[in-house]
Amino acid sequence: MLETLKTLGLQKNQLIKDIRTATPKDGFRGLPSIDINADENWQECMSVCPTGALKIADGEASIDLGKCTLCGECARYCKNDGIKFSKFHKLGAVNREDLIVNGELNPIKCKEEIKKFFGKSLKLRQVSAGGCNSCEMELNACSNANFDMGRYGVDFVASPRHADGVVITGPVTKNMAKALEDTYFACAEPRIVIVVGACAISGGVFQDSEEIDRSFFERHKPDLYIPGCPAHPLTIINAILDFIGAK
Amino acid sequence: MDVNMNILEFKNNQKIKRADIPVMDFESFSKKILPYEVRVINLFAKKEDGKNRLYCIFADDKNKKLFLTTTYVGESYPSLTSSKPCLHMFERLIYEETGIMPEGHPFLKPVRKQDGNTYKFLESHDTQTHEVAVGPVHAGIIEPGHFRFLCNGERVNHLEIQLGFQHRGVEDLLKKRPSIQLAESICGDETIAQSLAYARAMESLSNIEITQREKLIRLIALEMERMAIHVGDIGAVAGDVAYSIGANVLGVTRTLVINTMLELSGSRFGKGLMKFGGVNFDIDLTMRTKILNMLEEVCDRTDKMVEAMFAHATVISRLENTGFVGKKKAREIGLVGMAARAAGEEFDARVFDDYEDFEITTMKTGDVYARTYLRYLEIKKSAKIIKNLLNKLEDTETEINNKRFSLNLEPDCFVFSIVEGWRGEVAHCVMTDKNSYIETYKIKGASFNNWFGLALAVRNNQISDFPVCNKSFNLSYCGFDL
Ligand code: SF4
Ligand code: SF4
Numbered sequence: 085m086l087e088t089l090k091t092l093g094l095q096k097n098q099l100i101k102d103i104r105t106a107t108p109k110d111g112f113r114g115l116p117s118i119d120i121n122a123d124e125n126w127q128e129c130m131s132v133c134p135t136g137a138l139k140i141a142d143g144e145a146s147i148d149l150g151k152c153t154l155c156g157e158c159a160r161y162c163k164n165d166g167i168k169f170s171k172f173h174k175l176g177a178v179n180r181e182d183l184i185v186n187g188e189l190n191p192i193k194c195k196e197e198i199k200k201f202f203g204k205s206l207k208l209r210q211v212s213a214g215g216c217n218s219c220e221m222e223l224n225a226c227s228n229a230n231f232d233m234g235r236y237g238v239d240f241v242a243s244p245r246h247a248d249g250v251v252i253t254g255p256v257t258k259n260m261a262k263a264l265e266d267t268y269f270a271c272a273e274p275r276i277v278i279v280v281g282a283c284a285i286s287g288g289v290f291q292d293s294e295e296i297d298r299s300f301f302e303r304h305k306p307d308l309y310i311p312g313c314p315a316h317p318l319t320i321i322n323a324i325l326d327f328i329g330a331k
Numbered sequence: 332m333d334v335n336m337n338i339l340e341f342k343n344n345q346k347i348k349r350a351d352i353p354v355m356d357f358e359s360f361s362k363k364i365l366p367y368e369v370r371v372i373n374l375f376a377k378k379e380d381g382k383n384r385l386y387c388i389f390a391d392d393k394n395k396k397l398f399l400t401t402t403y404v405g406e407s408y409p410s411l412t413s414s415k416p417c418l419h420m421f422e423r424l425i426y427e428e429t430g431i432m433p434e435g436h437p438f439l440k441p442v443r444k445q446d447g448n449t450y451k452f453l454e455s456h457d458t459q460t461h462e463v464a465v466g467p468v469h470a471g472i473i474e475p476g477h478f479r480f481l482c483n484g485e486r487v488n489h490l491e492i493q494l495g496f497q498h499r500g501v502e503d504l505l506k507k508r509p510s511i512q513l514a515e516s517i518c519g520d521e522t523i524a525q526s527l528a529y530a531r532a533m534e535s536l537s538n539i540e541i542t543q544r545e546k547l548i549r550l551i552a553l554e555m556e557r558m559a560i561h562v563g564d565i566g567a568v569a570g571d572v573a574y575s576i577g578a579n580v581l582g583v584t585r586t587l588v589i590n591t592m593l594e595l596s597g598s599r600f601g602k603g604l605m606k607f608g609g610v611n612f613d614i615d616l617t618m619r620t621k622i623l624n625m626l627e628e629v630c631d632r633t634d635k636m637v638e639a640m641f642a643h644a645t646v647i648s649r650l651e652n653t654g655f656v657g658k659k660k661a662r663e664i665g666l667v668g669m670a671a672r673a674a675g676e677e678f679d680a681r682v683f684d685d686y687e688d689f690e691i692t693t694m695k696t697g698d699v700y701a702r703t704y705l706r707y708l709e710i711k712k713s714a715k716i717i718k719n720l721l722n723k724l725e726d727t728e729t730e731i732n733n734k735r736f737s738l739n740l741e742p743d744c745f746v747f748s749i750v751e752g753w754r755g756e757v758a759h760c761v762m763t764d765k766n767s768y769i770e771t772y773k774i775k776g777a778s779f780n781n782w783f784g785l786a787l788a789v790r791n792n793q794i795s796d797f798p799v800c801n802k803s804f805n806l807s808y809c810g811f812d813l
Contacts, residue, residue, distance in 0.1 A: 085643070087638065087639035087642045087643070088574075088576055088639045088640075088643055090635070090639065091576055091580060091635055091636050091639045092576065094580045094584075094632050094635060094636055095576075095579055095580055095583060098583040098586070108593065109590050109593045109594050110594055111593055111594045111595065111596070111597045112593060112597060113597045113598075113603070134508075134510045134512040134513065135512075153512055153602070154597075154598075154603075155512050155602065155603050156597060156603055156611070157512070160611065160733070160735065161735065169597075209468075210471075210472040211468055211475075212472070212473065212474045212475055212497075213475070213496075213497075214496075214497050214498075214499045214809070215497075215516070215519070215809065216515075216516040216517065216518060216519035216522075216809055217474055217518065217519040217520060217807065217808070217809050218516075218519030218520075218522070218600050218602070219519075220472050220473065220474060220519075221519065221520065221600070222599070223472045224471075224472045225586075228579075228582045228583065228586070229579045229582055229583045230582075230583055230586050240471070240472055242470035242471070243470075244468075254497070254499075255499060257496065257497060257498055257499050257812075258445075258498075259443075259445045259495050259496045259497075259498055259812075260467065260475055260496050260497070263467045263468055263475065263496070267468050283516075288516075289504075289510070289512050289513045289516050290499045290500075290501075290504065290516070292504060292507070292508070293499045293500045293503070293504055294500055294503070295498055295499050295500040296499055296500075313512075313516075313602065314519065314598075314599075314600070314602075316599070
């Protein structure tokens, strides 16, 4: 017992006091920007992109954060630092189109009714549907002693019956399509859908797979998109807090 | 183990001409691979020129040797599982993927395929037995899988695990459009191990030699991945026996490792570090200091925390004799990696790798205690290895090169790449066709072998001990389902 008491100090000051101003460690690849004049031959950069997120044509350039894995590969191929990744990590969006970016991202605007229903308490049921488990690990990390998302009233619960909505990771495999749908309908109305990670948003690196079934999203439009591959816990928590209008 | 003409001894990552792959008749083939001491790493089938060919890769771990042999079979062949139970999953997969029938297989159930609800679980007609069904969607943030327990009161008589929910066709995607990013997403908690196996296989097929410095950086990352998961998992075991302080302290200690990984590679799991032809990020002096400081802090906290944890009677009483899989059983069912070593099996794929004087660490008891304590020993060992590797970095090139390579695979070749991830071996087997396209991409991770071990471990245990048994193995769903 005494041994255990001595370890109390080992937790140190691990809690991130202010989630809203905290930033990921240096090296993090966040919001990208493209200088279209930096390179002439963008073909190669586009061809190394594993997800087709990078589009440069007719004087327009963009990266689709819904597809982008933030792998940085395109930037390594282009000349004169034409593609840069900033450290900016607040990458969530409520509209799919907002994720197509070049250096700027519209901040999430909280809807009044969302704030009214979920502003002080949001209980979520996570459904993992075919990714690589990194996004799941980061969602778990959101509740650890560093990030402690629970302090804002946002928690993951065991039963969809107790949940206000689902958080989906993975491209949705055929084998999970039904379980996902069932879980969604088991949540009480009004229920929301949050998609976390490139593969949940667009199929990501698995978009060409014949083993996935993304028809769920034709029937149920996501309310919040959280990009990354995986999404960083600070990206996840900030997006959710913006979405529910928390301070 | 005697070696004859019909068996090819080869080196890890060695490129082999497919024409040089030996063939035996089926009887000699089965005689060769059935003996108890032969450890089969992969057994798979493939259609070649209208014929069915079985490939078997096996190891003589003691003498650090890898072997390959093949045989032709018809539309069916006598199943090998009843003589060598550890082959049961390989044969199920052979049937599922090619339709070749292993005659007499005791339970030829689906591996990943799910056509509606046709999976037949073992049933009990005993009125004293009840069934508990869990999943695919679990209570926490966990990947999907279905667990069917047959229980007598609180006691588990039998557990059957149905997987495949995460199946997203990774092997097919890798054949069509191989990329490091896809390899990194085979199994996220083995990001480094999987991307390393992929990169090495592709480099070997493309005749690319990478620099010593890049080799070292790869191994440093691999050991950091091992440390991070083991620290986190000991914490998770602590959480499952309601020792919250352990869960909290080790949870945040893991963060130190993965945040250093982020500083190195831009991702907490090391995504982006590996490149085809080396690594994307160097470990310069600043980074080196960061890693050394991290190691010191992590080891200090882990030492104190784990020692307190294992001195606590209530913790120990939950771990000892729980979820037992002994050495004999481990060999019989083909357990690999740290779960096998926790039962006293002495093999570790790091002996096939570029480590110097690698020594294998084992435990004896094969229970949750052993699987947890072994992780602690592995953490300490990894820290030591990383320090050595960092020292060696000084004697190499001064920095990594930023050269980009494009895939230029040699036609009609075979390569097998094995890496010891934290869970156990990650083995990629790749074959090219005459036009240099990838004809076969076979991935086998430790989870492929070990899920069945978990099912056996919980037998005769309280169902309430399932979570802690599960955590002690911490197997991957996506790494199995692919
Ligand atoms: S960083 Fe994004 S856009 Fe660039 S190559 Fe990677 S996935 Fe494509
Ligand atoms: S988005 Fe990327 S990290 Fe997240 S589950 Fe999919 S592949 Fe894994």
